[in-house]
Amino acid sequence: MVVNAENVSRRYGETVALSDVSFSVPEGEIFAIIGPNGAGKTTLIRALTGTTDAEGDVSVFGRPPRAVARRRLGLLPQEFTPADRLTARELVTYYAGLYDETRDPDAVIEDVGLTDSAGTFYEDLSGGQKRRACVGTALVNEPDLLILDEPTTGIDPTGRRELWRLIEGLSDDGTTVLLTTHYMDEAETLADRVGLLADGKLVALGSPEELIARHGGESRLVIEVDDEGRAETAIAAAGYERLPGERGVAVPAGPKEIPPIVEALEADGVDYEGLVWRQPSLEDVYVTLTGSDVPTAEGAT
């Protein structure tokens, strides 16, 4: 196992940041930690990298975090603001100077897709380019384990997809990746396995498919309508109950139940604007197990 955490707990005064968290990450896996603000994601990363003391047992490459050879680990912290007046190439080269053996900084710059902007000052890069330059600093030592705390927060959709491709490519080459994210589509797309933290506890652990099958609930038909009360009455008359916590009027329904629901709406003259049928996703798992909405891009920290 590359990472092994057993009964890891951390308190800050009265606040329980982590409570008995246990999981392990095998070589080559992409493991995503998800959870609401304050769930303990960053504290867990700090426990794994030895920058905070925690109770329980943590080992990385079979050793206590602080004893791990620095060159084996690449870390992108959540808050990382390099000097504005360094170019992307200078930034990556600066970090390369911290190790005895490193990759060619220009090759790293190419990997993070910044060759054309290598000479641009950090402050003049776009949000996505900035974050990619930061990821580059974590790659200079060709780490065996890459830890990324919210790598794509604040990045536009194109930039996020580029970073996903980069992370997938690193994983294909054998790098183990542990990341935190507020984006459920990111975890669903990238992660081999996901750990869901809520109030410091690991409340679910498994592949996205397993978690969705276990906690995601049924497929559903979502009726987009102004008069939700009227739609609810119409579907209730046809024997269907509204699912709580969804945007629009959602009804648990397989594909074959779509026609009777539509007939019920039509029969009552409900003026609906749209119908969306969808299968459960990791977002539903998150909402079910944490009781909170998935944060929006603006709300994520």
Ligand SMILES: Nc1ncnc2c1ncn2[C@@H]1O[C@H](COP(=O)(O)OP(=O)(O)OP(=O)(O)O)[C@@H](O)[C@H]1O
């Ligand atoms: N250094 C600290 N001193 C005191 N309390 C802390 C400290 N670090 C974290 N906490 C508290 O521990 C809990 C977990 O925080 P943590 O930053 O690990 O959560 P998170 O899941 O990373 O949140 P976010 O998604 O907002 O980054 C929170 O209640 C936080 O206020």
